[in-house]
Amino acid sequence: MSSDVRFIDFKSDKQPTWCPGCGDFGTMNGMMKALAQTGNHPDNTFIVAGIGCSGKIGTYMHSYALHGVHGRALPVGIGAKLANPELEVMVAGGDGDGYSIGAGHFVHAVRRNVDMSYVVMDNRIYGLTKGQASPTSREDFETSTTPDGTNQTPVNPLALALSAGATFIGQTFSSDARGHTEVVQKAVEHDGFGFVNVYSPCVTFNDVDTYDYFRDSIVDIGETDHDPADRDAAIERVTEGGTEYTGVIYQDPDSVPYEQREGIEDNMAEIPDGAPDDAMDLVREFY
């Protein structure tokens, strides 16, 4: 495989149907750049996406890809990575896909710590179904299905991941091309489950969590004295509320991926033409 892959090689010739101005354009560009800059190739990369606006990403990128069932992208990605650890596996999804219908898989994917990355396009709204509350919508966010607000505490994805034992937590803003790409790249390079929550504004249905809002609120954690290796400090940052941090918020430098702990090395696609040579031993075990 060629080593001088450009990010454009990860782009398909299919034009995105996202609304003009959608945060997902920037999110996807960053993903493609991160993959190219980490020496990956479309033929060696497996992208999995769920359902929602974010789910379309596999169509607009060029690689091996599967667009699956709502909320179940993570287990598909984990299965592919364990079956062939040589692959670069990246899972993409939205806040509904990852934190609502797929919340169970999110927690367990974090716990399992397989060496892959997970990029969530968090726009705090359900866009594809035309504007209903998402698990990260604000408590007072009025939508067609929550006319009086959600009256529920929003999911805090970073805190959720940390409490599940995350080894890498990043957060980015889709229009901060350089910052976003850098963090996704670190997530790809991380030895374990690299989780990145991306503020990816919906210009059509969310008039609260807008570009302007994020531009005004975001604090680059790299410009503070925060140490990403300090888990206690990370817990404080992600639970203090009121501040939208971007950057690498936590990274466990001693992370050992699940597949290494489990001794998974082989490409499971390669099998003999018949039963294994010593297969009669399996029968004799029952003697």
Place this chain on the structure above:
Amino acid sequence: MPDDLNWAIGGEAGDGINSTGKIFAQALSRAGRHVYTSKDFASRIRGGYTAYKVRTSVDRVESVVDRLDVLIALTERTIDENTDELHDGSVIIYDGERTSMQDVEIPENMFGLDVPLKRLAEDAGGAIMRNVVALGAACEVVNFPIEYLDSSLSKRFSDKGTAIVENNQQAARLGQEYTAENYDQDYDYDIETTDEDYVLLNGDEAIGMGALAAGCRFYSGYPITPATDVMEYLTGRIDQYGGKVVQAEDELAAINLALGAARAGARAMTATSGPGIDLMTETFGLVAATETPLVVCDVMRAGPSTGMPTKQEQGDLDMLLYGGHGEIHRLIVGPTTVAECFWKTIEAFNLAERYQMPVFLVSDLALAVTEQTFSPDTFDMDEVEIDRGKIMESDDLDAWVDEKERFQPHFPTADGISPRTFPGTDGGAHMTTGLEHDSLGRRTEDTEVRVEQVDKRQRKVDTAREQEEWDWREFGDPDADTLVVSWGSNEGAIREAIEFLAEDDIDIRFLSVPYLFPRPDLSEAVEAAETTVVVECNARGQFANLLERDVFQQVERINKYNGVRFEADELAAEITDVLRPQEATTQ
């Protein structure tokens, strides 16, 4: 003296019933005797009663019968539970020193052997071995050479060290000696041994072993009775071949993990029971639409809902045939014996990859928990064939790209089967999706492409229908007027029932059907028969309904849905009943 011996140990859950029963079954197997086992979990009264039953003979045994010759009763209730099966001259071994067993009443016509199981076990090194003392006593009763029990105990406990093995062997000796010294009765049992080498395994283990033989390298699952043994069998063993078992957070994840592994090129499978199939159904359509080879095993148990989790039923057929929204292409294979669990698993993997679609492997609790003896060459690994279907390497791709040099994973070929590349194959990058897609795997709502892709997927089923032999297994008299049809684990009981019926001059032609979709055409057989009887463990007659629709003719039904598998003698009586009114009308 009958040719077969029916033996059981019963007590409370937690008494080590299963492991003790298995030790005895293994000893018989090592003595060159055939064994067929079953498990009782509280058949009449709710509670902790459990029993492990062994039917053994020098000849093959394929089912349970309604008769118990020797019973080790750890509780009084064990005797009550088996009153109907016990008979004149049955032997009951119990520990009269156990407080709860002091007042136990042995029916007058039976032999009660009061053996101080716990005390003798303590003499041998620990009360925990009291069941083994009882096994020693049982050896004495049926004149079974205790060396085979030694050998089985050694297999069971060797990983715990020589001392434990020897203590257990000593415990068995004490039980045997005590019985010989205190009970001088000749019970007229003489367990013949042979030089045959047999292996002893259950249906779940056979499925697991079949998966390994077939090159399955990835298994994901969520524990559920009675499918967990598949997962436990594979755990550790699959690692020796570079594979892995992954315990998922739920069945939704289990099937999606397996799907991911299959997309990466691994032969992947998941096994579950009805409640898990409910959850996995969400992903069936995705597997079919993305044309991913996947083996999904359903070890059926009694439903609906939580139903009776440790009880036999064949109630999932409709769900496996029709489950999921939209029209989902699938193949359904259903082994009818423990040995067939092995071979059909291998076939399921080949079918899945050959036709790039989900294959349901449907088994049932009776197969899953039955330990049965086989000659090792029943599982001749040299006979295992692997067909991976249309897998493309980089060099093959030129023939399968479009005008823009893009690989077409869903190209509508004549037989419907498209080329397949795994991630890592240069030039083969493509996406696929549960959305309707074009030959490139990209979303489309184009009406012509939609029809082209639906037709292409259907063509795979047509091709499979033509290329494969969707055979039945035939037994009995091919010219008999009475045709019995069944699927799943009932095969063994029906085969024995045929022998019982032959004694009453009732001839039966029996077709055991291991393919549910596509399935063999039984029209001619049904037409040729005067009476067709479909035997199955469910209330509605799901297979009978299918057959009636296939052959446009009504069939008789024997349905059992109390949670207990068919017994051969019971089944013979039921078949006789079905035939009786017809005889009356023809007279």
